[in-house]
Amino acid sequence: MKVKLSDMKLRETGTIQSIKTENLHDMRILEMGFVQGEKITVTGFAPLGDPMEVRILDYSISLRKSDSENILIQTGKQA
Amino acid sequence: MNITVALTGNPNAGKTSLFNLLSGSRERVANYPGITVEKKIGHAQWKDNSFSFYDLPGTYSLSAVSAEEMVTSDFLTGRTGLTADVILFVADSLALARNLYLLTQVAESGKPVIAVLSKTLEARANGKQIDLQKLSRLSGISFIDSAGNPLEVREQIFTAIVNVARQKYKQTVPDFYSKEDAIAIATAQEILQAAGTAMHPAEIFMLLSGEPKTKKEILELWHNHVGLLYPGKWRRQRRSQNKWHNQLDPLNPGKWRRQRRNQNKWHNQLDLLNPSKWHRQRRNQNKWHNQLDPLYPEKRKEVLSALEKIAGQKASQNGYAESVRRRYAWIDSIVEQSVTLDKPDKKTLTSKMDKILMSRIFGPVIFLGIFTVLFEAIYTWSAPLMGLIESGIALLQQGASALLSRLPMFHDLVVDGIIGGAGSVLVFLPQIVILFAFIAVLEESGYLSRASYLTDKFVSWSGLSGKSFIPMLSGFACSIPGIMAARTIPNRTARIATILTVPLVSCASRLPVYMLFISAFIQPVYGNAAAAFTFLLMNSLGALLTLPVAWIIGKKFLQPSPTPFLLEMPDYRIPNLRSVYDRMTEAGRDFLKQAGTIIFIFSIIIWSLSYFPRAQNATAAAQLEQSYLGRAGKFVQPVFAPMDFDWKTTIGIVAAFPARELLVSTLGILYESEATADEFSSLSEKLAAEKSHSPASAMALIVFFALSAQCVATLVTVRQETASLRYALALFFYMTALAWLLSWLTYVTLNAVGLG
Known part of the structure; x- marks a missing residue:
């Protein structure tokens, strides 16, 4: 099942499918390790639900909803 | 042999501690023009070799998204005429794969690279074992462990550097492009x-x-x-x-x-x-x-x-994403073979701590607690130190006064101009040093990122991020440490917008002005409750305006920076005392050396403007009135006439340009009262008796002082921190215009509703 990273729930896990790369800002997120096939886990949300904290490539990083919306994740058992 | 070594790595990878370990003598170097990168150069001698270490700013990728990040690729390509013989790459073992990404790019430049693994002890505590030999062999880059006896590590690194510098080999990595x-x-x-x-x-x-x-x-x-x-x-x-x-x-x-x-x-x-x-x-x-x-x-x-x-030109379809994926694929295979995890799903200390510190209920509570202490520290703890500096200055003034009593002009220059001017600089030092000690501890411990994470949503709409929170909060004590604290904001647009709005926050030196005018004009007419309310309102007015103003500045006047808000959440660790101390002394020294000298010169200029020309046998009030400063005050009076400020008040406004609280002492001279900043009951009585302001006009004056840029030290610090005079001037003009406008609106509104 494909979902946006921003729609994922706490402690949910998946692998990265694709990420929008329109500008330098997006490219940098890609270079931080948000590449196709990497495993990603949602580890927390700030009190107002944004930003979210994720674990990827064995490190933790937080990103805003405006960015996590552009990242597609493959979750759950593959059909 | 002379060897130039460049230190690179991700932000917070531990470059600074390695730099400290390797270099004996150190110096800090001026910024590149127009950008605000701190550049440090260290020197060391080892055997027959002398080394220069360049500590380059941390970055995640060589495909720069900001001018600051381009410094590293400048160095690697040598396009500014400056380059290194050997690259020393610091790789954080807690986020090894992401650090290796930058390493693949650095190695691509062909320069000899030596990688140093940092934080290996913490990695081991998390159950992560890294096989250095395997890592070096698979990547083709030699890795050195930074843990262990510092002297041995130092020896090992120097040996490695000298070896690769002698060999002059070309570093190679696999080709990641089609x-x-x-x-x-x-x-x-x-x-x-x-x-x-x-x-x-x-x-x-x-x-x-x-x-x-x-x-x-x-x-x-x-x-x-x-x-x-x-x-x-x-x-x-x-x-x-x-x-x-x-x-x-x-x-x-x-x-x-x-x-x-x-x-x-x-x-x-x-x-x-x-x-x-x-x-x-x-x-x-x-x-x-x-x-x-x-x-x-x-x-x-x-x-x-x-x-x-x-x-x-065009590259192949989806080429960049593909090249990034290839790099990570290569990295993943190396990491998989050289890193072993004891217990794959072991809960680390950090995740346990985050369970409490970042929980939805306790998180904000603990956050507020920490920042109350921080605020108390800069506001209250610094008070005795500032008092000490002030009394030291007063003592010096007394001593000089006694010595120079026969030379009246020289006496005034030394006592009021020079010593007074130096005092006006030194007095900021305790707050700056205390704030930076806190920032260093918070940053090193890993909490600062979490604080930004918690507050981000509250400010993100304005174009700022959670990282602007500490600068803003510090602004309540004094704008200067607040502006300097904006150094922790990596996004340039957000950093400039923060620097330009922190001075709106009501700082401690506005208080005497509020108190004087509230007690003279508001309290007698409307009573204690109204006075207290006004005081509270004025204290929050500027802070309420910061975010809207930042939004306007960011949207209309600054180019948006493509640096995304990506906040690494590092593992918690115990702060290193050495680097806390370094941060404190650096901030203090920067302020004294850069801002301090200019503030000092300004104080002397302002002093001379109030001293010349001399009037014969005049009282202090008459002298001030006919000095250049007094004339300037009278000259600008028409500008403030719509709010019904008389010439005495406008002289006060001009005289308060170096520092707001000078309004009180200037009015003290003009009204010939013995008022000082602490004891102005007689001045407030005089002001009330002369009815120099209606309540509406007094409120207008308070609003003007709450928002105007009446502080040379602030302007100078903005100039230093942005490396641009433009921003300092912009700050002065926009704040003064905003202050005038809101002051006039206050006057008109109060009169319209009959509270005049």
């Missing part, structure tokens, strides 16, 4: 070479393969960057450098050092070109001079048109 892309990159390199510059392959590939928007952004970055490569001021710089060359005895390096100290300005310029190797440096400089074509505008155009030509 065949056609590799050819396109090579072609681009030729175009750049013809234009007399260079780019790192990763930079070129981003420009080749980016979407149209990306290409445009890169060209914009370069548009500003060529100014650095080919500075318009080069003629003047060269002339002054030559002057300095001739003064230096090239055969006497010992004397050189002493001279250098005297000539800080040239020193800074020279340090950009490597201080330890005088002869070679001079040769380099000449090379650099020759690179500067006298027709620099043409040179700039040539570089830019080369870039545009490259941007016009």
